[in-house]
Amino acid sequence: MTSPLPPQTWPLDVAGFAVELPIVPIKPDFAISLMMVIDLGVRFGEHVGAELAKKLAPLKPDIVVGAATLGIPIAIEVTRALGLDRYVILQKSPKIHLADARVQTITSITSKGEQRLLLDRAAEPLLTGKRVVVVDDVVASGSSLAGSLALVRASGAEVVGIGVVLTEANEWRDVLGADAALVHDLAHIPQFVPADGRWEPIASTL
Ligand SMILES: O=P(O)(O)OC[C@H]1O[C@H](OP(=O)(O)OP(=O)(O)O)[C@H](O)[C@@H]1O
Numbered sequence: 001m002t003s004p005l006p007p008q009t010w011p012l013d014v015a016g017f018a019v020e021l022p023i024v025p026i027k028p029d030f031a032i033s034l035m036m037v038i039d040l041g042v043r044f045g046e047h048v049g050a051e052l053a054k055k056l057a058p059l060k061p062d063i064v065v066g067a068a069t070l071g072i073p074i075a076i077e078v079t080r081a082l083g084l085d086r087y088v089i090l091q092k093s094p095k096i097h098l099a100d101a102r103v104q105t106i107t108s109i110t111s112k113g114e115q116r117l118l119l120d121r122a123a124e125p126l127l128t129g130k131r132v133v134v135v136d137d138v139v140a141s142g143s144s145l146a147g148s149l150a151l152v153r154a155s156g157a158e159v160v161g162i163g164v165v166l167t168e169a170n171e172w173r174d175v176l177g178a179d180a181a182l183v184h185d186l187a188h189i190p191q192f193v194p195a196d197g198r199w200e201p202i203a204s205t206l
């Protein structure tokens with residue numbers, strides 16, 4: 001058995017806000033720098049909301065859509081900073097009142113197994129015919145965003161842009177295909193492998 005590597009962080013400038021992200025193994029020989037937006041405080045939330053809104057406002061969105069769980073604070077802060085009011089959350093828990101939901105199956109890099117993303121059909125009138133920006137905290141494999149885009153488009157909305165706080169590595173570019181061009185981010189993070197007793201960024205993901 002190899003012994004665990006010592007704790008390490010990845011320093012990052014998120015559009016002028018300095019953070020230190022813990023490097024967390026998600027497989028024995030593979031780690032990510034974890035951004036738990038709910039642990040970074042309200043000033044960070046307000047900052048990323050304002051900075052993403054600066055990038056998304058020229059697209060003239062009518063409404064913001066975000067995916068549970070960690071996309072919720074991002075959707076709220078971007079909506080507030082855009083001067084909008086309503087937003088739509090794609091949920092993950094199969095609630096009683098979500099019996100009539102559109103569903104997409106996703107597999108994110110940070111969660112084990114498949115998850116379901118649910119769009120409450122009762123929320124669809126907020127989206128049909130509207131210019132929508134889809135937001136999330138991080139895009140890595142791209143599966144979560146691909147599922148979000150499919151749900152929003154199925155409701156008859158036009159996706160005019162995508163806003164993420166962080167892009168991680170590059171797999172998402174292939175998974176999103178032409179939609180990758182819609183992505184606006186505030187910073188990029190690599191992924192990591194062990195080398196000489198510490199975590200080193202994988203050059204191709206920098
Ligand atoms: O590009 P991907 O590989 O899909 O990864 C990105 C997603 O991973 C995280 O969600 P997660 O599924 O861990 O769930 P949570 O937000 O409910 O914590 C994050 O909030 C993104 O939605």
Ligand SMILES: Nc1ncnc2[nH]cnc12
Pocket residue numbers: 032033034035036108109110137138139140168189
């Ligand atoms: N680095 C990361 N931090 C938080 N959530 C993530 N989802 C995918 N990559 C992530």
